[in-house]
Amino acid sequence: MSTVPRMLDAVRSVKVKLGLLILASVVVAILVVSLGRDAGVAAWVSVPVTLALALGVTQLLAVGMTSPLREMTEAARRMATGDYSARVTATSNDEVGQLARAFNRMSADLAAVDRQRRDLVANVSHELRTPLAALTALLENLADGVSPATPDALQAALAQAERLSTLAGDLLDLARVDAGKAPLAVAAVRVEELLDEVAAEVQDATAGTGRAVTLSVAAPDDLVVDADPARLRQLVTNLLDNAVRHSPVGGVVALSAYAVAEGWRLEVQDAGPGIAPPDREHVFERFGTLTDPATASGGGTGLGLAIARWVTDLHGGSIAFIDPPAGTPGALVRVDLPRAPGERPVPLPAHVLDARPQEVPVPTPVQAPPIPAVPPAPTIDDLFGRFWPEAGLAPQVRALAAALTVGVLAAIVVPDRDFGLGTTLVLLAAGGSVLAFARHRRTPFTLGCAALCAALSLVPTIRDADWIVVPCLLAGAALCVAGLTHGRTLPSFVLAAVSWPLAGLRGLPLLGRTLGALGSVGNGAAIARTVLWSLLGLAIFGVLFASADAVFAEWTDALVPDLGLETVVPRIFFAFFVSGVVLAATYLGINPPQVSGPAPTVRPVAHRFEWLAPVLLVDAVFVAFLAAQATVVFGGHDYLRRTTGLTYAEYVHQGFGQLTFATVLTLLVVWAAAHKAPVVTASDRAWLRASLGLLCLATLVVVASALYRMGLYQDAYGFSRLRLLVDVFEGWLGFLVVTVMAAGLTLRAAWLPRTALLTGAGVLLGLALLNPDAWIARHNLDRLEQSGKVDWTYLQGLSDDAVPVFTTLPTAQRDCALAGRSGSGDDWLEWNAGRAEADPVFRLGGHPEASCQDDALR
Structure with missing residues (x-):
């Protein structure tokens, strides 16, 4: 991972990089889609795999483009707190790389200025304290x-x-240097x-200080130049003072001037001892003192040579320490000046105070270890924010290995097989x-969700009916995400379900770090290379022999399964798909989102x-509906026919869906009223319990009425999967109404959402x-015995779960049920x-394409 993003470093334009990135993503997507289509891979498998691979390629190539920007953002935050040590990794040659290098130079300059500021305070404090x-x-004396x-x-x-x-x-001179302005009085x-x-003056000043030296002055008497006398005197004084110190x-300081x-x-x-060549440029910095205790008396602010360079630059000259003549000790400083100052811009303070090349690191008394680059904060962090x-x-690494193992197992077990033991093993x-990595x-x-998920994963092994297996698997997925995110409310369950596919995007930075760490886990990289080359050699020589x-060839066919294109490619797709789903769920467990945030503040009504x-109006409507139901019950079929013109079967079928929907709406009404009703006084709580309790009791009667209606309809027209499923759903809604009534007694309902999920x-x-x-099948056969009516076509469409029921039928009827x-x-x-x-039932034989009389289910 560390080398791939640098593939685009040689490109000098961000626009070209973006074009190459888009081109690479599109090419990968087209190749993967084409491969999956030619191999007959289902769209629900190939499309997610294609999107994931295209996104991975984009992320892989884009990280090298955006990491300097993220590093600069983090470095700027650190600089705002006073930490100027951060540096940005700059390996590319495009505009971002140039910006990164400029940022590093700026960081070095700011670090130098900050160091000089601290040195200024320390040196000035020291120099002021002694004479004061x-x-x-x-x-005082x-x-x-x-x-x-x-x-x-x-x-x-x-x-x-x-x-x-x-x-x-x-x-004051230093302030003028910082301002970059100082007029010359030429x-x-x-x-x-001037030199004499x-x-x-310097000789007299040092006479009584214990550091007297001999000054030797040599200059032609006819050398006259145009210069600022005060600044030129300052230049010579600072140089002599530095040499004397x-x-x-008793040493000799030679001062000479001549025309060139x-x-x-x-x-x-x-x-003195002289100055080493690497240090000669640094002594012109502010506070760039190199005092040797053996030869110098100390003192000085470290500003003299910095000001000397400034004066030299003002006159358009140059100053530098050079090697002294052979056989002579000490340091030799040379100043080259024009005979008259020319027209030139005032030097910038950065150039005056830090004239070294900007690529040279800031010198420190002790060599500091290299500063590591700022780790980039992924852009995805900003995308998902506090959520x-x-x-x-x-x-x-272990989570990645586990997900890949499950993907390989699924690719071997699941494709080209019906639901069964292999599906349960994979689940x-x-x-x-x-669960092993869940927080x-x-x-x-x-743990309760995990136990229910394990039980639901057994359904593919014990039941053949897809219409019940698939809802059980979906319920297991819902339990999985709810348990991993530890949700508590219905909105948190919905957010958890949405977060599962989003985890594939949110977990990309962690996946990148994990892939980058594979080489450091034991001999992981060596093992991976060994396995790859071994498989490659086995495949090549196996095909040749x-x-x-x-x-x-016969031995090979017996040991190795069919590895044709139409077999291998779908399994590879499926392995990627399952590994991605498991990896996303694993990330959801390792780092769950904040689905259960603080509860929103709900203001009760005034x-x-x-x-x-x-x-109360809704209660009145429910009471009126129950009165109508009682009228139908006591009035009988004749009253119903005379009043509505409907048969009883038509009547009960017509209203079942509406009653089910009314039950769901009742739960919403109870939720809204419970949130808006104040419960401060005992009277408030009593009215809330009474009104909502009446509504829940009426709803239970409606649930019973709906189930009774469906029972009558099934007796008249037979049983079907949809009718049974609706019965179960309505019964579950009735149970939820009972739990709501229980919560109303204590006015505490935080446990309701989880209860609803687990019981569902x-x-x-x-x-x-x-x-x-x-x-x-059993109830339809009972109807056959009672009324002689049955829908054989519907019974033939039932799964193998229903086949043992048909063993009690006469041979002709069993053949009708098992035809085809x-x-x-x-x-x-x-x-x-x-x-x-x-x-065993199928082995009984028979099952011709019989012509059976159907009484179709309505």
Whole structure:
């Protein structure tokens, strides 16, 4: 992963990179779609795999383009807190790479300025403290009469005051340097006189300091130049002061000036230890002192040479330390100046104060370790925000390996087979893999969901009816995401379901880190290469020998399954699909989204009648409906026919769907009223319980009426899958109404959503254990005995779960029920209890294409 994004580093345009990225994604998508279509892969498998691979290619190529921008964002945040050590990885040659390199230079400059600022405070504080302390002590002695006010004492006080004045002057010059402005007052200057005067002043100043040296001045008496006398004096003074401080006591400091072709040259050489070539450029920085305790007396602010360079630049010259003549000690500084300052722009402070090349790192007294690049914060983090944060997740190599293992197992077991034992094995393996890495795997709710999921995964093995197996698998998926995210409300369950496919996008950064970490896990990279080359060698030489020898080919066919294109490609697609689904669920468990955020604040209504009046009206409608039902019950069929013109069967069928929908709406009414009704006083709570309790009781009667209607309709027209499923759903709604009534007694309903989810899955599991197709067949045969009517075509469409019921029929009728059907012939991975029980019935023989009289279900 670390090398692939650099494939586009050589491209010099972001636009071209974007074009190549889009082209690569489109080409990958077209190739994968074409391969899947030619191999006959189902669209529900090939489309997600294609999208995932195209997205992966895009992410792989785009990460190298966007990582410098993300690094710069993070580095800027760190710089805002005062940390200037961050550097951006800049390997590309496009506009982003150029920006990254400029950002690194800016970071280095800001780090240098920050260091200089700290040095300024430290040095100035130190330099001010020494003369101030000395001056304060001297003045206290004079004021207290401890020391007499002699000329020597006053001279000492004056020396300390002059030292403070010199420091203040240096700081003022430094301020001018920072401002980048300093006008020159140009006049004719006799160089010999200026050098003699400055040398005499420096000689006198150092005479009583214990660091006296001998000054040697050499300059032609006819050398006259145009310059600013004050600035030129400042330049010479600073150079001499620096040379004197770094020369041993009694040493010689040589000051010379002479004309050259381009102007004139000033040189100062001391007798000190000299300056190493790598340090010669740095001494011109502010506070760039290189004091040697063995040869120098210390002191100084470290500003003298920085100001000397500034003065030199103002005059249009250059200054540098060079090698002294052979056989002579010390350091030699050379200043080349024009005879007259030319017209030139004022130098920038950055150039004056930091004239070294910007690529040179900022020097430090101790060599610091290299600063690592700022880890990029994935853009996906900003996309999902606080809903789905990700912090501190280490690479999940084991989770990736487990998901890939489940995918390979599914590719071997599931394709070209019906639901059966193999499906259950894959589901259990996938569930165990996901649960092993789930954050909430030890909570009771998650464990309960896991137990129900395991039970639902057994349905493909015990039932042949797809119409019940598929809802059970969907219910298991719903339980899976609810348990992994630890949701508590109906909206959180919906968000969890939506988060499962989104986890494929949210988990891309973690997947990238995991793939990048594979090479560091033991001998992972070596093992992967060994397996790849071994399989390649086995395939090549196996094909060659199989084509060369018939016996070897027979052995190969017996050991190796059919690996044709139409067999291998679908299994590869399916392996990718299942691995991706399991990996997304695993990420959902490792880093679940915030689906159960803080409950929204609901303001109760100000007046009781605002919620009570609508509820009482609904109660009145329910009471009127129940009165109408009682009239039909007591009036009988004649009253119904006379009043509506409908038969009883038509009457009960007409209203069943509406009653079911009314039950669902009642639950919504109860939810809304419970949220808007105030429960501050005992009277509020009593009205809430009474009105909603009456509504729930009326709803239970409606549920009973709906089930009674459906029972009458089934007695008249027979039983079907849809009618049985609707019966079960209506019964489950009735159970939810009972739980709502229980919650109303305590006015606490936080447990209701999870109860509804778990009981709904439990009802589906119970329906599967009931063997619904056998139940439907049995009741239709009972109707046949009672009325002589049955829909043989419908019974023929039932699954093998219903076949054992037909053994009680006479041979002719059994042939009608089993016409056009035969045994399954499953292998052990397709083994299914329903089909296994049906096989003995199919072996009885018969089952001709009989002509059976149908009484079709309505």
